[in-house]
Amino acid sequence: MTNIQRRAFIFFSFFIAIMFIGFFQSWNVALGIFNLCIISAIMALGVNIQLGYAGIFNAGVMGFAALGGLAAVIISYPPVPETIELGGSGVFLSLVILLVGAATVTFIYKSPLSSSIKKLTIPLTILMLLILFNLVGSPAIERIEAFEPAASGFLGGFGLPIILSWFVGGILAGIVAFLIGKLTLGLRSDYLAIATLGIAEVIIYFLKNEDWLTRGVKNVNGLPRPVPYEVDLQGNAWFIELCERYNFPLVETSSIVVKISYCLLFSGILITIFILSEIALKSPWGRMMRAIRDNEISARAMGKNVKARHLEIFIIGSAIVGLAGAMLTTLEGQFTPTTYQPLRFTFTVWVMVIIGGTGNNYGSLIGGFLVWFLWVEAEPLGLYLVELLTSPLSDTNPLRIQLITNAAHMRYIMMGLLLLLVLRFAPKGIFPEGR
Amino acid sequence: MDFFNAIALITNFILLPGLTYGSQLALGALGVTLIYAVLRFSNFAHGEIMSFGAMVCILFTWLGQSYGISFGFLPTALLFVPVAMIFTILYCIFIEKFVFSYYRKKKSNPIIFLIASIGVMFFTAGLIRFIIGPSDQSFNDGVRFIFTVREFKALTGLNEGFGLKTSQAITILTTIILCSLLFFFLNSTRTGKSMRAFSDNEDLALLSGIDPNKVVLLTWIIAGGLATFAGVLYGLDKIYKPFIFLQMLLPIFSAAIVGGVGNPLGAFIGGYIIALSELFVTFAYKKVLGYLLPENLEPTTMMQFLSTDYKFAVSFIILVIVLIIKPTGIFSGKTI
């Protein structure tokens, strides 16, 4: 079948699957899955841009998503005036020291001084930087964290609308991507993967441990929302009347309405990004990017600044992932650094991209939806399968009990198999590129 | 006197744990570097293979323990390492046959191999958790300490002391033995030289009559065997957590790259560099400096370079520095 038919078929089957869940499990669950699918699709889009156009294997997806979440906290959480007074200036000063120090080091590095002078002064500067930073920052941080650690213990944020954080998350991710890209983009593909994986780990560590900024593992709960709260809806007279008229259960409907509101918001963002990506793909810029990807050496010979283009792509892709990360944190209403695990984030998104087909925006969409859907449904499905397979055994058989308890882990097995099978038999993904 | 106290502290908190952890990393990094050198790809599934080896060993240990088998003052698990190795190697051969050999024949891009290894990683992770469950498993029996800190203090009369855990001694000794055997194999035997030749120049190796299938098989046998040891020793020394091996992937790759990826000696040394650096940089030197410096200069704060939470970050920071300054690593492995 042609590509268009294929796409239609898969989109259609996907909606059937969601409907299925809605009818047989619950609409709440179905919508919940759908919302996460949208977010996954956006992440896959971002990663796909990097892989498809520049051949960059970014294994640091997790880090950028977390940065997006951080932005959500910093932008939307109301400021904590006490901690700002206690340590705000100290933190600000250390940041200034950091920036000045980094600028100095870069200046020395790029200056025409002799190599031996550089080898001496750069480590010295870094050492002084670390000492100063610690001297100024540590007491400030201690004071901040000491303030009501159970309820607060951090600086808070700017108290702005949380939707703003989505874009700030993208920008933050983009800036960090610029720095990372400058350092690592010259490496060979698998080294780049290792380097980005490591950087993401460091970012997560930072977020887990710098309580003064993120409350670390204590998490930041109660982030403000862009959509109404269920309880508010339940108390709203107009809403109550609506539910009575159509005989909808109040509590459940309020929950569904909230989810639908998120759904609309998220879909709006997804569609916008998708359209922008498609326009970019078909534009002269997009053609140039593909030319570079298909034959880098010729492109270089023609005078194209390949390095700069790759950096561009890396920034854009990472910014999109940051955006999605902020959206995710908004949906969850809380910032939990410990959930950012490589298996759940980075590698799952990679499976989405590979399955969808690299360099192909539609593919990422489908990959995102499909893989997230399977990831969630694999648990109940796996359980069902194991129960079926072990039904001949008695209920108290230890093997049966063991297998059923662990059935949830079928999802990893399934992910692995899915990736391997698609990589082998449909290496260009379910939606190969090419129209 | 104070000087010895300081040394005792450093030995107990940096040197011994560092050498132990370094040995575990070295064994893991050796597997990774061999696979890179001969099979020419970065195997992201290696952590899970280590976990697999440990898992099989644990299962057999439980079986053995239920039959009353024990190994005296040494952990029973050691008896079952050979069995675990066989299973792990078979698993590696299975993966090679059904996943990697296809791409080897097609001479695919290394990134394809990497993605495939991610698929294997997922699959193996799921398999392990399915079989043994996701929770921590402790399986160390036998005598815990060869001598404790208290015994040491009693013997020497010092204020501070260091203890030697059985698992530490076993790990370090085993690693030295295994690595010596490996280096002897690679440098002095015909098969070992064939492997090195194959890694150096595949086409020329084929022309010289070296059988590629044998080399590939041998690589997986050695890597699988080393991974099993690494997984078991880590699990004995600390605890077996199915999740931890994914985290270890980063320090292991760092060790391999820092030492010069593709170079076995590099992987060996790299393991210790990473492990000792992690500890050196995050250790609180307050007490040590207290012993070494005169009274009025004693520090009041913890005196850490970086907080302990950044332990894993250290290996990565070292990796980034190496990648920027000298990407081929200390011993100049294959170039990037």
Place this chain on the structure above:
Amino acid sequence: MFLHAKNMVGGYGETTILNNCSINVKQGEIAVIVGPNGAGKSTAMKAIFGMLDLRQGNVFFDGEDITYLSPQDRVKKGMGFVPQTNNVFTSMTVLENLEIGGFTNLDKIKSNIKEIFNLFPILEEKQKQIVGELSGGQRQQVAVGRALMTNPKLLMLDEPTAGVSPIVVKELFEKIINIAKAGIAILMVEQNAKQALEISDNGFVLVQGENKFTDKGITLLENREVRKAFLGG
């Protein structure tokens, strides 16, 4: 005919490089393939060695049809090949390089190595050195030595003097003559056409994948057309 490559047609992908090319070498003889750039000299050699699939034609060696044998199997039959580049194990020592070559003939390794050291005394001197550290000419000697360790009956060399200084070229050719004297047939592709033809028994001049001239080395040297085209008059 010891080596008889007959009417070879082949190339890379869609292009055809060899157009009905034939190469013959007698036992103990030195044969040389010369010609302008792009004539297909290296391609012909690769085809004879089995690194290139032929669309038409056959290769006979010591009475056998080896057209469909893999390069490794041809090594076992007695063909030795020294590629133009990447022809040594740069990370291993001189001695190890020779040993690798000798793995096909384990019982004769020690005696073979001794003979190679006789032929290339400098290799004995530098036997523990890493080949990557040697000069171009010395590396070539290691490359030839490694191939000789397989006890070939026919030694094929692809541009052995490429990138080597003129004095070393002379030295290399002298050694090649010595090898031939020991009874090993030699087939060379060479850019240094004049010097190569001087030492060869038979010469094949290829142009655009076809045999343009085939004759004794000396005769070709005196052929006015050949001299004008490739030997600088």
